Amino acid sequence: MNYLTIFNKTTGLKLLLSVGLVLLCATLSMASDQKATEFYHAGTQAFKSGDYVGAAKNFLDAEHMAETVSMKADAVKEAVKSYRQAKLLYREFEEIEKLLIGYPAHVDYEQLVARQYEIGNAYFKGHRDPAFWSLRWIPWLTAPDKTVEIYQKALVHAPFAASASRARLRLAVIFIEKGKPADALTLLRDIIKQQSQSQEAKFAYLELGNALFELSRHGDGDGKYNNEAIQVFKEFIEKYPDAPERDWINKCLLKAKDIQAARLHDIAAFYHRIGRDAPAERYLGEVMRYYPDSESAEPAEELLTKIDKTYTPDGFRPELQSRYQQYDVLPIPSEPSPIIIVPENSGGKWLRPIRDLGIDTKSKKE
Secondary structure, three states, X not given: OOHHHHHHHHHHHHHHHHHXXXXXXXXXXXXXXXXXXXXXXXXXXXXXXXXXXHHHHHHHHHHHXXXXXXXXXXXXXXXXXXXXXXOOHHHHHHHHHHHHHHOHHHOOHHHHHHHHHHHHHHHHOOOOOEOOHHHOOOOOOEOOOOHHHHHHHHHHHXXXXXXXXXXXXXXXXXXXXXXXXXXXXXXXXXXXXXXXXOHHHHHHHHHHHHHHHHHHOOOOOOOHHHHHHHHHHHHHHHHOOOOOOHHHHHHHHHHHHHHHHHHHHHHHHHHHHXXXXXXXXXXXXXXXXXXXXXXXXXXXXXXXXXXXXXXOOOOOOOOOOOOOOOOOOOOOOXXXXXXXXXXXHOOOOOOOOEEOOOOXXXXXHO
């Protein structure tokens, strides 16, 4: 046997194995698609009968068995519809996420992301999926809140969508309530920077300014939060001059200046205490120059006079405004009552209430 004969036999064997493998794969593929079609048909029947959870399970089995991408995508789309009908919104969200990541060319991307925002809104308003489908009739047996996850993933897919600013604002409120101010500040700044013309931008200013102000009251060493709060308050007044919140903003602005001035005054007092009056005078001068309407202006002037005997007060400072917001006092409107006297107030004379019969005694006499 020569080498050519051996080569031909080897090549023929490889070719035969290759053809067999192709035929086997084709057979398995046909079997998989046939099985997928069976699951898909079972899902359709379950959906028609009202068994939406069973339908979704069959459609997902069809996705798993299918070979073609288009059939997989169609099966997941039907699973989305099934979970929506069952009001299992988080399960619907998960399948939408699968479509957006795994089958983006086979879906209406914008429509699906909009639906994700809708599901996030429903969760924000209190919707919760049942923890166990078989025990869904127990109202308090619910799955965890998924609002943050849903909004965050929707923002990744469409950060500039029409619903994005509202989602960011709601996320910021949630983070503030959970004690995560850093995450909240980032979201609020994004609204003001990226969607400044949205309706939510106004509330983002208010939330951001208030959050920064509260942070500045507790451990704002370099005054960064306070400086930003003052800037945000000023921008709000400039952008929304007729806003009903303006009075509250002005009070917050005064308090923020008080915090900044008090910080400078305390630094000056420290330097004076250790005998370094030069930097103390500089900080006191900043109080007098930039915050003459603050509560620290008077003590700063007294300390500056004590340090620098040649310093002469200007003799005029802006009047110290009230730091408390004023509210209109409205009387409680009177409510007419048909009962003139109740038994408890009759001194034991009446056993039943005396009612006003609506008779005009004056006109009756006339």
